[in-house]
Amino acid sequence: MKICITSQGDSLESQIDKKFGRCLYFIIADSETLEFEAIKNPNLDGMGGVGVQSGQLMSNKDVKAVLTGNVGPNAFQTLQAAKIDIITGISGTVKETIEKYKTGELKPAEKPSVDSNFGKK
Amino acid sequence: MIISIASGKGGTGKTTIAINLALAIGKVHLLDCDVEEPNSHIFIKPQINSKAPVYISVPEIDKSKCDFCGKCSEVCAYKAIAALKTDVLIFKELCHGCGACEYFCPQKAIKEVNRNIGFIETGEKGNLLFTGGKLNIGEAMASPIIKEVKNRVKPEMINIIDAPPGTSCSMIESVSNSDFCVLVTEPTPFGLNDMILSVEVLRKLNVPFGVLINRSDLGDDKTVEYCENENIPIIMKIPFAKNIAKAYSQGKPIIEALPEYRKKFIALYENIKERIK
Numbered sequence: 001m002k003i004c005i006t007s008q009g010d011s012l013e014s015q016i017d018k019k020f021g022r023c024l025y026f027i028i029a030d031s032e033t034l035e036f037e038a039i040k041n042p043n044l045d046g047m048g049g050v051g052v053q054s055g056q057l058m059s060n061k062d063v064k065a066v067l068t069g070n071v072g073p074n075a076f077q078t079l080q081a082a083k084i085d086i087i088t089g090i091s092g093t094v095k096e097t098i099e100k101y102k103t104g105e106l107k108p109a110e111k112p113s114v115d116s117n118f119g120k121k
Numbered sequence: 122m123i124i125s126i127a128s129g130k131g132g133t134g135k136t137t138i139a140i141n142l143a144l145a146i147g148k149v150h151l152l153d154c155d156v157e158e159p160n161s162h163i164f165i166k167p168q169i170n171s172k173a174p175v176y177i178s179v180p181e182i183d184k185s186k187c188d189f190c191g192k193c194s195e196v197c198a199y200k201a202i203a204a205l206k207t208d209v210l211i212f213k214e215l216c217h218g219c220g221a222c223e224y225f226c227p228q229k230a231i232k233e234v235n236r237n238i239g240f241i242e243t244g245e246k247g248n249l250l251f252t253g254g255k256l257n258i259g260e261a262m263a264s265p266i267i268k269e270v271k272n273r274v275k276p277e278m279i280n281i282i283d284a285p286p287g288t289s290c291s292m293i294e295s296v297s298n299s300d301f302c303v304l305v306t307e308p309t310p311f312g313l314n315d316m317i318l319s320v321e322v323l324r325k326l327n328v329p330f331g332v333l334i335n336r337s338d339l340g341d342d343k344t345v346e347y348c349e350n351e352n353i354p355i356i357m358k359i360p361f362a363k364n365i366a367k368a369y370s371q372g373k374p375i376i377e378a379l380p381e382y383r384k385k386f387i388a389l390y391e392n393i394k395e396r397i398k
Binding site for chain 2: 046048050052053055056059060074078081082
């Protein structure tokens with residue numbers, strides 16, 4: 001299954017980035033084969049609407065779940081409308097996160113974990 | 122004539138200067154452009170005789186016509202539209218109402234609808250005319266309301282604009298096209314730092330300005346030094362005085378509590394008038 005982990009680097013060994021909209025990299029990985037694509041976040045320096053843009057990118061990439069630290073209200077609404085599972089409160093490396101995801105112990109969040117503009121601070 | 126009262130740092134005394142200058146001159150139009158925290162009316166206590174809502178236009182999408190091509194999101198400069206594969210979301214509080222999405226939509230599925238973001242009110246107190254704006258709680262964009270307030274400027278009158286603090290869009294919108302700007306500051310490191318930012322903005326906007334140092338006997342000499350080095354006129358100094366603070370806390374203009382200040386504010390106006398010539 002195609003999932004996205006927000007990351008501070010471009011490899012499976014990178015630490016996850018706790019920000020969704022303004023993370024450094026999106027690692028889009030196949031949870032079974034561990035094949036992945038690292039996308040440098042094009043929205044990193046946006047003035048506003050970054051959560052919306054990053055959420056739309058996830059929809060365009062057809063990911064089924066997003067694993068990250070925190071998600072704000074606009075990103076949450078966008079991901080939810082795109083029927084993408086949102087899993088917050090993640091820490092560790094990208095690879096560890098994928099392994100943990102596969103065990104099924106990570107449960108999707110029901111609401112945003114932070115307020116608007118959290119990632120800007 | 123338009124005289125705006127601005128400051129980089131908040132709480133330096135913009136409203137105090139605006140209302141006292143207005144009351145000292147008498148027959149003026151006072152415009153409160155600090156629409157996020159308007160407070161001129163507290164001191165002026167005008168009789169409000171009209172109130173009008175302010176709207177911005179935001180897109181509404183007819184999903185039966187939309188084919189989810191994503192053009193609207195692509196052209197949105199404010200990232201207020203999420204175009205998903207089978208849905209389109211509009212984030213109204215991010216929308217600046219530019220109309221690009223409606224213009225570019227190939228399916229003609231978008232129409233603009235009005236969204237209320239605040240109101241403006243006008244009133245009077247004696248021969249003073251008052252216009253103020255207020256942004257609704259939770260709204261982020263002050264500029265459309267400030268624009269509406271400024272549309273009420275009376276070219277035949279002396280217009281005094283109480284601007285919002287800072288150097289962001291709302292300050293720029295408020296002070297643009299002024300004949301003169303009074304930059305209120307206090308002689309502290311924060312006051313000076315933020316004043317320099319405002320000086321840079323005013324120079325870029327080509328608005329002539331002078332500095333008014335409030336609580337002038339506090340802090341240090343660096344503000345005066347800076348103004349001398351930059352050839353910026355210091356047009357008034359007001360000391361840090363308990364009786365001024367007391368009058369303020371009771372919602373009283375300085376010129377009422379300390380009548381000797383009436384002359385000083387009239388002198389400030391004469392000074393500004395000379396500089397505009």
